[in-house]
Amino acid sequence: MATIRVDISGLEELEREIEQLAVQATGRLGERAYMLMREEVPVETGNLRQGVVGYPPGGEIVRDKDAPPVSRAGRPVSKPNRAQIVVSARRARRGPRRATLHLASGKTREIRLRSVKSYNYAERVAKGRDAIKPKRGEALLIPVDRKPDKGSYITDGDQIYVVRKSAEAVKADPYHKRAAKRLRSEAPVIVEKVVEKLFDG
DSSP, X not given: OOOOOOOOHHHHXXXXXXXXXXXXXXXXXXXXXXXXXXXXXXXXXXXXXXXXXXXXXXXXXXXXXXXXXXXETTEEEOOOEEOOOEEOOEEOOBOOEXXXXXXXXXXXXXXXXXXXOOEEHHHHHHHOBOOBOOXXXXXXEEEESSOOSSSOEEEETTEEEEEESXXXXXXXXXXXXXXXXXXXXXXXXXXXHHHHHHHHO
16 A cells, blocks of 8 residues: 655645734734824824724734634634724713802802713714703703803813703714725735745845
8 A cells, every 4th residue: 555645844834924924914904003093083082092002012913812713624723813903982981979060150069960871982983973952951061171261160070061951963083994994005015015024034
């Protein structure tokens, strides 16, 4: 009976190089995605720009835990790599609390504020929001950076609020889609440079 021996060491080395290519390409794409996202978030929302996080420093790549492992010739292959960019700007839920109402006359009095649900600011900017019209007898507290020049306002610790009867709709500003579109157009060149450096360097 004839025995055929096949040396697959070359194929194994090629497989390692291809996996290294995938890791490095994902890293470079992740770095560029991070920069593009910071460029595309609205200028007036500085808290969004500060909240662009997720690409691990040092070139590390997040392993995609949700992706199923791939099997090749009965051998498990490491799960696909993923560079994850997260834009985080969220207001946490707050329970009932005491605050101070500052009247236009200069007088103040203690009031009690109702609990407030958590608010995903990053999502609201990206997807927009319908107009808000509270029920009768209720009002909106709008956070502001400084005390208004006239009219009453409320302070809750260091936070200042102005009172409004309603809030207009906010148009969607899909910064994440703009960043993704730019990355798609740049991706071939980025990957090509990684290939050249890995195989020609």
